[in-house]
Amino acid sequence: MSLPAWLTALEIPAGCISRRSSAVEHSRRFSIHPQSGDIIWRVQVDGCWLQSAGERKVDYLFWGQSASGRKVVLLVELKGQDFGKALQQIRSTLERLCKVADSQGIHTGLHQGSPGHDPVIGGGIRAYVVLSKGRGVPQHQRERERLRQRYGVLVRTSEQHLEVSGIDAV
Numbered sequence: 001m002s003l004p005a006w007l008t009a010l011e012i013p014a015g016c017i018s019r020r021s022s023a024v025e026h027s028r029r030f031s032i033h034p035q036s037g038d039i040i041w042r043v044q045v046d047g048c049w050l051q052s053a054g055e056r057k058v059d060y061l062f063w064g065q066s067a068s069g070r071k072v073v074l075l076v077e078l079k080g081q082d083f084g085k086a087l088q089q090i091r092s093t094l095e096r097l098c099k100v101a102d103s104q105g106i107h108t109g110l111h112q113g114s115p116g117h118d119p120v121i122g123g124g125i126r127a128y129v130v131l132s133k134g135r136g137v138p139q140h141q142r143e144r145e146r147l148r149q150r151y152g153v154l155v156r157t158s159e160q161h162l163e164v165s166g167i168d169a170v
Contacts, residue, residue: 004063016048023060028130034168037067056092066167067162075127086129087143094151124168127155130162
């Protein structure tokens with residue numbers, strides 16, 4: 001199966017992309033249990049696609065399409081305790097995606113295969129933060145809301161493990 005066109009347009013090295021549907025780091029885990037007909041691609045963002053030490057970025061990006069055709073982009077950060085830093089990493093990754101993607105129409109969903117940012121139409125972009133401890137989440141609600149308003153991105157948190165059953169469940 002060939003890569004989605006907009007992943008190719010982002011010039012992500014092939015070695016950073018796999019057909020995996022989960023990510024594990026320091027006992028924190030994010031998993032999508034594919035349903036029949038789901039297609040999932042995982043991009044290792046931190047340390048592979050984006051290698052700059054000074055640049056903030058999430059750990060993984062998942063692209064998924066359900067059997068019904070719903071497409072989503074999931075930004076996943078597997079974090080210790082600093083929820084505020086995780087939100088900064090999500091924002092920085094979104095800025096990078098939008099900057100790179102503007103000429104490709106990814107930001108607006110016009111590029112073939114892109115879900116855009118609208119969480120209602122077609123699926124959109126979601127962000128997931130899996131924390132070892134959920135401290136600090138309430139103190140950062142304002143920043144979380146800014147991400148939702150500016151980018152249309154919903155940020156969901158969990159402690160230790162986050163599992164979803166299929167693309168339609170995200």
